[in-house]
Amino acid sequence: MEKGSIWVWVEKADGKVRQTSQEVLSQGRSMADELGGSLLAIMAGPVSEVNLEDLCGLPDQVIALEGDGEGGPSLIVETLEELIRKDPPWALLAPGTPSTMDWMPRLSVRLGVEMVSDVVGMELLEGGRLRVKRPVHGGRFLVEMESQEGGPRLLAIRPRAFARKTGSRSPRVEFFPMKARGPTEVQVLEKAQREKGFVDLSEASIVVSGGRGMGGPEAFFLLEELAAILGGAVGASRSVVDSGWRPASEQVGKSGRSVSPDLYMAFGISGAIHHIMGMDSSKVVVAVNKDPNALIFQHADLGIVDDVNHVLPALIEELKRRS
Amino acid sequence: MHIAVLVKTVPDSEARMEISDGGRGLRVEEKWELNYFDAIAVEKAVKIKEAFPQVKVTAIAYGPRYVLEGLRKAVAMGADEAVHVEGKEGSWLYPLRAARVLSQALRDVGFHLILCGRKATDDDSGQVGPMVAEFLGIPHVSWASSLEWDGGDSLVAVRDLGDHKEKVRFSLPALVTAHKGLAEPRVPTIQGTMRGMRMQPRKLQAAEEPGTENWKLVRFAEPPRRPQVRIIEGDDPRAKARELLRILREEMSLL
Numbered sequence: 224m225e226k227g228s229i230w231v232w233v234e235k236a237d238g239k240v241r242q243t244s245q246e247v248l249s250q251g252r253s254m255a256d257e258l259g260g261s262l263l264a265i266m267a268g269p270v271s272e273v274n275l276e277d278l279c280g281l282p283d284q285v286i287a288l289e290g291d292g293e294g295g296p297s298l299i300v301e302t303l304e305e306l307i308r309k310d311p312p313w314a315l316l317a318p319g320t321p322s323t324m325d326w327m328p329r330l331s332v333r334l335g336v337e338m339v340s341d342v343v344g345m346e347l348l349e350g351g352r353l354r355v356k357r358p359v360h361g362g363r364f365l366v367e368m369e370s371q372e373g374g375p376r377l378l379a380i381r382p383r384a385f386a387r388k389t390g391s392r393s394p395r396v397e398f399f400p401m402k403a404r405g406p407t408e409v410q411v412l413e414k415a416q417r418e419k420g421f422v423d424l425s426e427a428s429i430v431v432s433g434g435r436g437m438g439g440p441e442a443f444f445l446l447e448e449l450a451a452i453l454g455g456a457v458g459a460s461r462s463v464v465d466s467g468w469r470p471a472s473e474q475v476g477k478s479g480r481s482v483s484p485d486l487y488m489a490f491g492i493s494g495a496i497h498h499i500m501g502m503d504s505s506k507v508v509v510a511v512n513k514d515p516n517a518l519i520f521q522h523a524d525l526g527i528v529d530d531v532n533h534v535l536p537a538l539i540e541e542l543k544r545r546s
Numbered sequence: 547m548h549i550a551v552l553v554k555t556v557p558d559s560e561a562r563m564e565i566s567d568g569g570r571g572l573r574v575e576e577k578w579e580l581n582y583f584d585a586i587a588v589e590k591a592v593k594i595k596e597a598f599p600q601v602k603v604t605a606i607a608y609g610p611r612y613v614l615e616g617l618r619k620a621v622a623m624g625a626d627e628a629v630h631v632e633g634k635e636g637s638w639l640y641p642l643r644a645a646r647v648l649s650q651a652l653r654d655v656g657f658h659l660i661l662c663g664r665k666a667t668d669d670d671s672g673q674v675g676p677m678v679a680e681f682l683g684i685p686h687v688s689w690a691s692s693l694e695w696d697g698g699d700s701l702v703a704v705r706d707l708g709d710h711k712e713k714v715r716f717s718l719p720a721l722v723t724a725h726k727g728l729a730e731p732r733v734p735t736i737q738g739t740m741r742g743m744r745m746q747p748r749k750l751q752a753a754e755e756p757g758t759e760n761w762k763l764v765r766f767a768e769p770p771r772r773p774q775v776r777i778i779e780g781d782d783p784r785a786k787a788r789e790l791l792r793i794l795r796e797e798m799s800l801l
Contacts, residue, residue, distance in 0.1 A: 236709070296676070297685065321707045325688050328641070328676040336760050337642045340671045354764065359639075359669050363563065364572065366639070367764040374760050408685035408720075412702070413713040423709045453801065464726075471691065471726045472708050477559065477667050478582045478726055480708065486800050496559045500667075507798055508772070509790065515777075525793060526777045527786050537787035545791075 227258025227351075228310075230375075231282070232317035233266045240277035242387070242426050243318035247380045248281040249388040250345065251316050255283075257347050258313060264394065265306075267299065267401065280390035290401030295409055296326035302401045304333045312375050314353070319379035320425075327379055336374035343384040343504070357381075361477050361500025382425040383483045422456040424473065429455030430484045430505070432475055433463060434498075436491020436512055436531050440468035445535040446490065452542050458482065458502075460492050476501035490531040494519030511535075547601045549591040550652055551625065552662035552674065554581040554638075555607065555616030559667075569765030571636075578615040582731075583663025585619070587722075589729035590693060591661050592624035598697055602626050604655055608647050608752065609633045622734035622742030629655055630747040639669055640759055645677030647752045652682060654750060659701075660721040664689050675723035684719045691727035 231251040233244040248264060255262040261283040266273065270287035278285070288302055303326075307315070317323040319341055331338040343365075344356030353370040355378065370376050424430065431453070433446045443457070450457045459469040461476050475482055477500040487505035491512060492498060499522050502508070510523035513530045520526045527534055557563060561577035580588070588605065595601040605620035607613040608631040617628040631651045637644060652660065660679075665672035679686035691706035705712045706725055734742065778786045778793075794800045 300680075321689050321705075324672050325676065328645075328673040329680040329686075331642060331673070332645065332677050332680040337640065338673065339761060340673060356767075357670075358769070359766075360557070360563065360572075361559075361667060361670065362769060364565070365767045365769055367767065368761040369764050371760045371762055376760075409687055409714050409716045411712055411714050415711040421709060425708065472706055474726065481670075486794070500559075503772075504769070507794070507800060509794075510775070520775045520777075522772060523775045524772060525790060526775045527783075527790060528777060529783050529786060533783035534787055537784040538791070541784070541787050541791055 227260030227313045229255040230263045230265055230312040230315045233264045234318055235273055238272045243382040245279055245387045246385045247316050247318050250385040252281045252390060280392045282394045283392055285394045285396045287396055287398050288401040289398050295407060296329055298401055298403055299326040300329045300333060303330055307375060314376040316378050316380055319381050323379050327377060331377055334374060336377060338377035339368060340379045341381045342378050343381050362503045424456045424458060424480050425482055427456035428484050429453045429486045430458045430482050431455055431488045432458035432492060433490045434460035434492030435462050438532060449539055460498050489519050492519050493517050494522060547658050548656055549601060549603050549659045549661060550655060550657040551587050551591050551605050552648055553584045553605050553607050553616040553620050554666045555613040556581045556666055556668040565766045572766055578612050580616040580619040581663050581666045583665060583724050585731035586728050587661035587663055587724040588620045588623050589731045593729055594695060604629060606651055608644055609637050610635050617747055618742035621745045622738040623732055628745050628747035629750060631750045631752050633752045641671045641673035645674045645681060649678045649681035650753050651750050658718045662723055664723040664725050675721055679721040684721060685716055686721040687714055687716060688723040689725040690722045691725045693722060693728060
């Protein structure tokens with residue numbers, strides 16, 4: 224085994240390496256450098272459609288898993304187990320997306336080592352120990368864990384927890400077959416493609432969310448317009464989703480998605496603990512609410528006490544005027 | 547048809563919590579609730595049972611005494627039986643251990659379909675479902691926002707993965723993790739609540755292997771606090787919007 228080699232699982236969307244994967248590659252590069260090892264990127268599916276420059280010059284090597292499409296969880300688990308048993312890495316890092324969370328827990332069982340989800344901080348200590356940090360109880364606390372000897376360290380990294388960097392390496396590409404041993408147990412009947420220009424909630428650097436205070440579903444076109452101008456994603460509070468104003472995929476909070484954008488703007492959201500649990504790790508929070516006592520102001524950096532239906536059109540107009 | 551539902555009991559969102567033992571532990575006020583996503587799983591199981599009377603629903607929980615709260619809720623909602631796998635305090639933080647113990651219990655109890663939430667709202671790990679499936683050697687479908695069974699050999703589910711949806715078909719035995727949209731948890735009836743209060747769970751001993759974890763808990767910490775909010779004063783929404791954009795651009799280098 225090579226000393227301290229770091230593997231990173233790389234995901235693609237629309238033929239491009241996903242931003243979350245670039246973040247993980249950046250963190251993987253730093254770790255590999257500290258350990259004096261190399262960085263290996265693993266990708267599934269046709270590698271030819273990926274621009275290797277998307278890997279930001281970070282990995283030393285790319286392993287392209289070739290086979291039937293991108294494979295289901297059992298296929299990925301079998302292939303990775305084979306690769307790991309042959310030449311165990313010091314750590315395997317993956318972006319903490321729903322797809323990763325589909326296979327990594329199964330790999331953890333196969334290898335008999337615990338994995339850590341939702342990692343937001345990493346630190347190498349003396350003696351090659353690794354200390355990681357992750358939020359629990361919806362971000363009300365952080366828990367720090369330290370790796371013990373043995374087994375590759377399996378880590379799923381929270382989107383937007385680490386900054387993207389670039390390097391100047393041109394990785395060599397090796398191919399490895401990904402073959403199903405048995406019949407596929409879960410058959411995909413239909414895959415709805417994401418729309419062009421779609422910004423994933425957990426990847427977005429700006430999220431604009433609306434709550435009850437928006438007044439009704441029709442007012443959300445203003446949020447959509449604001450999101451489009453800022454290149455951000457639209458989010459929603461639980462009550463708005465429960466009322467059928469917005470789809471469940473937009474829900475931010477304990478029972479929805481957790482987001483940590485650079486800028487989170489909450490319009491007409493009261494700030495129930497459910498909601499706070501999904502957005503409190505955002506870097507800058509702006510709250511607009513006509514109730515000066517709304518709880519959201521306790522979790523915001525900047526606030527405007529006013530009706531969102533007055534502030535939103537004004538914001539949009541100001542932004543349009545300047546661009 | 548036997549549906550086993552894995553239920554975790556977590557602190558209520560309003561429960562007071564504080565760091566204890568110099569960072570080594572969390573002291574939680576005794577206010578518990580059935581994990582939100584597990585409640586969805588229970589509801590779905592009960593819905594299937596209501597459509598097909600031959601279906602039996604068993605709720606299974608692992609942990610110390612407080613996990614009875616979640617089991618009571620599951621029974622109140624309509625689960626036929628409850629199984630309590632006794633475990634130590636602190637087991638909530640070790641998904642691999644929980645999955646090993648639960649899969650052992652599932653072999654005892656038997657199942658055709660296993661349902662559980664896609665994650666628990668205490669440790670937020672989202673690992674136990676797929677892990678249990680791997681221990682049992684069965685396929686799993688995660689993040690299901692819809693699940694249809696016509697009484698035949700296969701089921702159809704829709705996975706809502708945030709940026710896209712996927713429709714899949716699979717055969718039993720299998721495990722499905724519940725996402726929002728799969729079902730809307732009911733408020734139990736008074737009779738149901740009484741049934742929950744009276745329920746006597748079957749008790750199983752956990753085949754725990756403590757000390758095998760390759761991660762050691764170091765400490766709990768508070769996340770960094772946000773400073774006091776800065777309110778942009780004024781009467782004119784347009785002036786306030788302009789000032790907000792100025793601060794975001796000039797002082798915070800955003801936008």
